Amino acid sequence: WIRPCAGKTTTIKCLCRLLNPTSGKIHIDGFDVIKNPRIAYEKAAAVLEGNRNIYWRMSTKENLKLFAGLQGYSYKQVKNKIEELVEIFGLQGKINTEARFLSRGMQQKLAIACALIKNTKILFLDEPTLGLDVEAIYEVRNLLKGKISSEGKTIFLSSHNMGVVEDVCKRVIIINHGKIVADEEIKKIKELFRVNTYRFEIEGKIGEQIKKEFLKRFLGVRFSTDESKTEIIIDLKDSIRIYEVLEILKKRGVKLINIQNIEPDFEEIYLELVKREK
Missing domain, CATH: 3.40.50.300 (P-loop containing nucleotide triphosphate hydrolases)
Structure with a gap:
């Protein structure tokens, strides 16, 4: 690239x-x-x-x-x-x-x-x-x-x-201002930038108190809500902390529909690599 x-x-x-x-x-x-x-x-x-x-x-x-x-x-x-x-x-x-x-x-x-x-x-x-x-x-x-x-x-x-x-x-070379900033297989680059990011799909809307609790206990928390469900995206340093998320949801009586591990976005990886070279 x-x-x-x-x-x-x-x-x-x-x-x-x-x-x-x-x-x-x-x-x-x-x-x-x-x-x-x-x-x-x-x-x-x-x-x-x-x-x-x-x-x-x-x-x-x-x-x-x-x-x-x-x-x-x-x-x-x-x-x-x-x-x-x-x-x-x-x-x-x-x-x-x-x-x-x-x-x-x-x-x-x-x-x-x-x-x-x-x-x-x-x-x-x-x-x-x-x-x-x-x-x-x-x-x-x-x-x-x-x-x-x-x-x-x-x-x-x-x-x-x-x-x-x-x-x-299969392999990518990223060049920024005439300098090679990455030369590796795409799979390996994505592995290097992999973080434990998870999407939790919740039934219905969640209250402000639950949001505050998530923001207090975790870094990199994002919420999105539509008429039928809420998505909570969290960057976890350790995947074992999934159980903390589940504990909060259970305590608050919230119904969990699905959990998904999110792959690192290649465009975001590129932006991070270029930013490092500035």
């Missing part, structure tokens, strides 16, 4: 050797691509930010054939591959439609399909869900988690959409 304007597109362009880095080293699959720029082209494919990764006045099929041809493949060689990609990306009904007439989501799916024609082990995706509606984001996320990742490809994804990063990626 890289925050907006932190240089994520520039980073990917350097990795692809579309730009020359001002310092540092770049290795892809063990090869120094600064000394051997051709390696970057051979080892990786990319879809950059924006919607101009495809040719707008060419149809879906023509774009796929063109990008195959740029790799030295004849249509006969990749005919089955094109048909497979068209089916996977749900482009069957748009096969002869010019790219400029496709929806933004369809254009992005076509761009990713064109990158996959190259059949490299590494795929760079720069903000692949930027500007897409909710349905299109959902479809692209499923494609990245499903077929593409199952082929054993490494997907290098840049995004400031926390939901996409958490849902798609």
Whole structure:
């Protein structure tokens, strides 16, 4: 994850050797691509930010054939591959439609399909869900988690959409003002920030006296109430203190509907990591 304007597109362009880095080293699959720029082209494919990764006045099929041809493949060689990609990306009904007439989501799916024609082990995706509606984001996320990742490809994804990063990626690098503030598997980062936060769902509304008792005995207590129930969210240093909560509720004659342990929110984790570096 890289925050907006932190240089994520520039980073990917350097990795692809579309730009020359001002310092540092770049290795892809063990090869120094600064000394051997051709390696970057051979080892990786990319879809950059924006919607101009495809040719707008060419149809879906023509774009796929063109990008195959740029790799030295004849249509006969990749005919089955094109048909497979068209089916996977749900482009069957748009096969002869010019790219400029496709929806933004369809254009992005076509761009990713064109990158996959190259059949490299590494795929760079720069903000692949930027500007897409909710349905299109959902479809692209499923494609990245499903077929593409199952082929054993490494997907290098840049995004400031926390939901996409958490849902798609196994490992995350967070960059703030050009400095790496985290580099770890998402699962491990969430474990580091795990607190014993619990949601207690109570039947009906609770009185001010009960609220005061909770606020006196616990830190980080939040209440929310609707017509039929009340939710109490509490950060507990020790999960054994759940029994204290239950004791209060029982003493006050309050009916408990449900208890739930709340997972740490990845967006909150990011904000905490960035705040530490200021």
